[in-house]
Amino acid sequence: MKRLxxxxxxxxxxxxxxxxxxxxxxxxxxxxxxxxxLDAYHAQNAADGVEATGFAAMWFGGPNQARAGDVxxxxxxxxxxxxxxxxxxxxxxxxxxxxxxxxxxxxxxxxVAGLGFKVLKIHPHTQRFDLxxxxxxxxxxxxxxxxxxxxxxxAGIVPNDTVHLFNLALAHPGTRFIFAHMGGLDxxxxxxxxLARTADGLLADNIYFDISGTVLLAADSPLEExxxxxxxxxxxxxxxxxxxxxxxxxxxxxxxxxxxxxxEEEAAKIRYGNARRLFGLD
Numbered sequence: 001m002k003r004l005x006x007x008x009x010x011x012x013x014x015x016x017x018x019x020x021x022x023x024x025x026x027x028x029x030x031x032x033x034x035x036x037x038l039d040a041y042h043a044q045n046a047a048d049g050v051e052a053t054g055f056a057a058m059w060f061g062g063p064n065q066a067r068a069g070d071v072x073x074x075x076x077x078x079x080x081x082x083x084x085x086x087x088x089x090x091x092x093x094x095x096x097x098x099x100x101x102x103x104x105x106x107x108x109x110x111x112v113a114g115l116g117f118k119v120l121k122i123h124p125h126t127q128r129f130d131l132x133x134x135x136x137x138x139x140x141x142x143x144x145x146x147x148x149x150x151x152x153x154x155a156g157i158v159p160n161d162t163v164h165l166f167n168l169a170l171a172h173p174g175t176r177f178i179f180a181h182m183g184g185l186d187x188x189x190x191x192x193x194x195l196a197r198t199a200d201g202l203l204a205d206n207i208y209f210d211i212s213g214t215v216l217l218a219a220d221s222p223l224e225e226x227x228x229x230x231x232x233x234x235x236x237x238x239x240x241x242x243x244x245x246x247x248x249x250x251x252x253x254x255x256x257x258x259x260x261x262x263x264e265e266e267a268a269k270i271r272y273g274n275a276r277r278l279f280g281l282d
Contacts, residue, residue, distance in 0.1 A: 022268070022271070022272070023053040023268075023271065023272035024050070024051070024052050024053050024241065024250070024254065024271050024272055025052065025053055025054045025055065025056075025240070025241065025271070025272045025275035025276070025279075025281070026052045026054075026055040026056070026241060026242060026243050026245070026250050026253075027055070027056045027151075027178070027210050027212075027240040027241060027242040027275055028056065028151075028180060028210050028212045028240075028242025028243060028244050028245075029041060029055050029056060029057040029058070029242075029243060029244075029245045030057070030058060030059075030060070030244070030245060030246060030247075031057050031058065031059055031081070031084070032059065032065075032246070034059065034080055034081075034084065035084060037246065038057070038084060038088065038091075040246065041055075041057075041245050041246070044245070044249055044250075044251075045249075045250055045251070048249060048250070048251035049251070050250050050251045050254060052090065052250060053090065053272060054090045054091070054092060054275070054281060055090060055091060055092065056091075056092040056093075056094050056119055056275075056279070057081070057084075057085075057091050057092070057093065057094060058081070058093075058094035058095075058096060058121050059077040059078075059080065059081050059096070060077070060094075060096040060121060060123070065077075065096075065126075066096045066097070066098055066123075066126075066127055067098065067127070068098040068100040068101055068127075068128075068129075069098075069101065070098075071097070071098075071101055071104045071105065071108055074096060074097055074098075074108060075108055075111075077096075078093075078095055078096075078108070078111075078112050078115075078117070081093045081094075081095075082112075082115055082116075082117070092118060092119065092279060092281075093116075093117055093119075094117070094119040094120070094121045094151065095108075095109070095112040095117040095119065095120050095121070095148075096120070096121050096122065096123075097109055097120070097122070097139070098122075098127055098129065099122065099127075099129050099133065099135040099136045099138075099139045100129055100133075100135055102135060105139060106138070106139065106142050109139065109142055109143060109146065109148075110142070110146065113143075113146035113147070113148055117148065118147070118148055118149060118279055118280075119148060119149050119150075119151055119178075119279075120139075120140075120143045120148050120149070120150050120151065121150075121151040121152075122136075122139070122150070122151075122152055122153075123152070123153045124152070124153060124158045124161065125153060125155075125157050125158050126153075131152075131158070131161060131164035131165065131168060132164055132167075136168065137168065137171060137172060140168065140172050140175050140177075141172050141174070141175060143175060144172060144174045144175025144176065145174065149176045149177070149178060149208075149278065149279070150175055150176070150177050150178070151177075151178045151180060151210075152165060152168075152177060152178070152179055152180065153180050153181065154179035154180055154181055154182065154183050154184070154209075155180065155181040155183075155184040155213065155214075156181075156183055156184030156185060156186040157184070161183075162179075162183050162186055162189045162190065163189075165177070165179050166192070166196075166207075169203070169204070169206055169207050170202065170203060172206075173203075173204030173206055174204070174206075175206060176206045176208065176278070177206060177207055177208065178208045178209065178210055178240065178278075179207065179208070179209050179210075180209075180210050180212060180242065180244075181209075181210065181211070181212055181213050181214050181244075182209040182210070182211050182214055182230075182234070182239075183214070184213070184214055185214070185217065185223075187214060187218075187227060187230050188226065188230060190209070190230060190233070190234050191229075191230055191233045191234075193207070193233060193234050193235075194233050207234075207238065208238045208239070208240060208274070208278060209234060209238060209239055209240065210239075210240040210241070210242035211231070211239055211240070211241065211242065211257075211270070212241075212242030212243060212244040212248065212253065213244050213247075213248060214227070215227075215253060215256040215257055215260070216248065216252060216253065216256045218256075218260070219255075219256035219257075219259040219260055220259050224259075224260060224261070225261070227260070228260055228261055228262060231260075231262075236262075236266045236269055236270065236274075237269060237274055237277075238274070239269070239270045239274060240270065240274055240275050240278070241253060241254075241257065241270050241271050241272075241275075254271075257270060257271070
């Protein structure tokens, strides 16, 4: 594609105005301050000249949020997030519970699933849980049974997170997973997927990735060719666009995607088509 050859420093520190793309779904938006954050997200996109056709948003975003033992606060945050989504039809709300809250977490998961939440986000680094803990397996199994997609951080900041996430997906074939950031700078590890798919009965087709953050590092860098190779190995149909707002902007993320050597059909799937299919946006 290579229509915009922005140097990596421009991608990291502020890419220029927007990209005139068609439909865009931003699968990774943090609304730490609720409506105030939502207003800031819209304002930033307007200033950059981009527009999200839809976006998935969560209130959770730091070590002082979604802590174990704080189910009442999570419940209140879910209600506030749902209220925001009800007033903003383009917003897909994301829920968060802590695996170590056991039955209380499962009860809250059941409640939000009944309210229409389609995505559960958990974060092993900031929530400080072990991906190999059986309570994580119990939670993601329940989420899958309720038709929810499980979004888990995979930025490579937790030791061996890619290995643990791969095994989690193997153990729970009925649950669809999105692994955020596609491993960070450890993205190479996911090239095992084409081989894993050749093993009869091993892997369900249940792994997706968002490329938030990592795409900014890879575009117009020495890593780009290998990153694009990895994207195609894991499957273009399995990739989602995400900004990770407010840490990063949608405009910069779109600029990085546009800089990759992808075909227009491939890029269109990542920008919107894959999210439409996964989340049933139509």
